[in-house]
Amino acid sequence: MNTPHPAKVAGFDSTVPSPAHTVASVAPGTSPATVPNATETADATDVSATPRAPDDLLQDRLAGWVSDLTTLHELTERLVRTDSLSAGLQEVLRAGAALVGARRGLVALEPADGLGPDTTVGLGLARADLGHIETVPRSSLPHGRILDGLPVGEGGIAEPDLFGEKGLDPRHREVAARLGYAASYALPLSAERTGRLGAAVWLYDEPAQPGERQRHLAGLYTRYAGQHLARLLEVERTRARMATMAEELLPSRLPRVPGVQLAARHRTGPLGGGDWYDALPLPDAALGLAVGSVTGSGPSAVAAMGRLRASLRAYSVMEGEDPVAVLSDLELLLRLTEPARSATALFGYCEPALRRITLAGAGHSPPLLIGERRTEFVETSVSAPLGMLACWEAPSVELQAEPGETVLLYTDGLLHRTGDPADRAFARLHAAAAGVPRGKRHDPGAVADHVLRTVLPDGKADADSEEDVVLLAVRFE
Structure with a gap:
């Protein structure tokens, strides 16, 4: 009688040796009755075999x-x-x-x-x-x-x-x-x-x-x-490789400017994304602050992010005191050079001595102001993302901070990673900012870490995700 050949399972060749728990083969001339039972131990020689x-x-x-x-x-x-x-x-x-x-x-x-x-x-x-x-x-x-x-x-x-x-x-x-x-x-x-x-x-x-x-x-x-x-x-x-490329295209360190303290946190997905941040010293002891996000993921999005950030730096040096002009130039560049891509951006002209930031946003989430007596989103003008309109221009707004207050700029990935609808995600972010312990409010890095861990608990901030996360915290002294 021929022995059936079992089918292959999970890509393995089923032709394997006899199972260890089976009985030994019967030798020629030996009766099956004399073969030991499979459960019989080696030293149990006095037990009759079945x-x-x-x-x-x-x-x-x-x-x-x-x-x-x-x-x-x-x-x-x-x-x-x-x-x-x-x-x-x-x-x-x-x-x-x-x-x-x-x-x-x-x-x-x-x-x-x-x-x-x-x-x-x-x-x-x-x-x-x-x-x-x-x-x-x-x-x-x-x-x-x-x-x-x-x-x-x-x-x-x-x-x-x-x-x-x-x-x-x-x-x-x-x-x-x-x-x-x-x-x-x-x-x-x-x-x-x-x-x-x-x-x-x-x-x-x-x-x-x-x-x-x-x-x-x-x-x-x-x-x-x-x-x-x-x-x-x-x-x-x-x-x-993607993380290294993205990090190299972002600031290697934040500038030291009298009157403000800066801290940034960046989390990127396994494919690399197009979220960025920047802090650039400008003439007259001013500071250019920016966060933004390019659509897509992977090497092309990372490269587009690098080009957009470099262009924004150039425009902010030339006309940073007018954030609307900076984003208008960026809109024109994006529309002419990469018509198939869109981006969101938020640019602020910061005057540390006056504790004032002039902001312009293009389809970006509003900043969050965190202080001892208030935690509130900064009202910005409603605008479409860059590359979505034939000509972009929206009015700027001014933010006046008090000593010790922190302005938190962030990208939409922070909200999207929660998996909640937009209104609940914003509510979670507001609650996290309002709950920053008093002892941590003097350190912008501690504020950013607390917000990140609270909004994205249980390791969500460091888990693989298609959404990048950027936080830029600016604390006024």
Whole structure:
């Protein structure tokens, strides 16, 4: 009778060794009645074996295959739901530990192309524990040998009894004793397109090693995991490049101008966005303040943001005392050079000695004035965004601040990230500003941080989002 071939599940070849919990094959001339039961222990030789029919053996084996493939399917489903490199590495560690029967482990990420990021993530190991392991000579660690490009068999590198090995490095022996592990099992992490990504190693508290079937399943899982980690790595690199590009196009530091204190906070999404801020010293001890947002995301939006911000700087130097003229020039430039793109902007001509800001806005949210006796939005003229009209011009407004008050300029991403309707988002922002503790009001950075954490709680401010967030806080002394 031919044994059926189970279907492939989750991209894995279902031709795997016999399940560990099935009975052994019947030797020629041996009656099935003499084959030990699957649940029988090695030392229970005095217990009579239960006879098993050949069909029962086949069904048990098929059930084992289906169980293993189902497990692999569930583990890979959990892996593909991870959307960040750190989460993917942690999931690989947890799944691998379950497959090989270990409790602790680590992944050393070190892509072969040398472009990084290089990092080490632990499971059941504190940062100090990882530091101790890093003091061991790399060549004496199984995952170190993998990272060095030494050949590794299909079954990985098993060290079933570290303290029983005569050639074990003394430092490795010392660290293993301190951390309480006596055996290890390591596998490479790689992908077809990128090559080596790193190595994973799982640690056993007692002398042990995975069986043949455990190694086979762990190898199948890590081969699949390598492809997913390669995709997450590329996303991580893209995110880092876009963040670096956006940060380089924004001010590297804010100017120091007598009479005001400045602080800025910027959060960008993984694709990069077009939100910006600026603070530029102007003649007569004045200061040009700007926030804005370009439509779209990705490299094109970041580049457009850089061009628009540079143009606004030039116009503010030439005619900054007239914010309406500055935005009118910016509107004309955008309409002529990038007719398919629109932008919002808010520009203010600040006179610190007079504690006065003359503001003009183009489709932008109003500033928020935060003081001891008042917290209110500044009324600005209603206007369409830049690039939406044949000719833009709206009247400016003047804001008169009191000593110790802070003016908060922000982009719409702060409101959009809340997920609330506009009226509720504005109410949340107002409540957050009104609730700034008295002891933090003297520091514009503390004010911005409090507003950011309150409006976007539970890590929403730092989570991946298509919406950029910019806050520029200006405190009058």
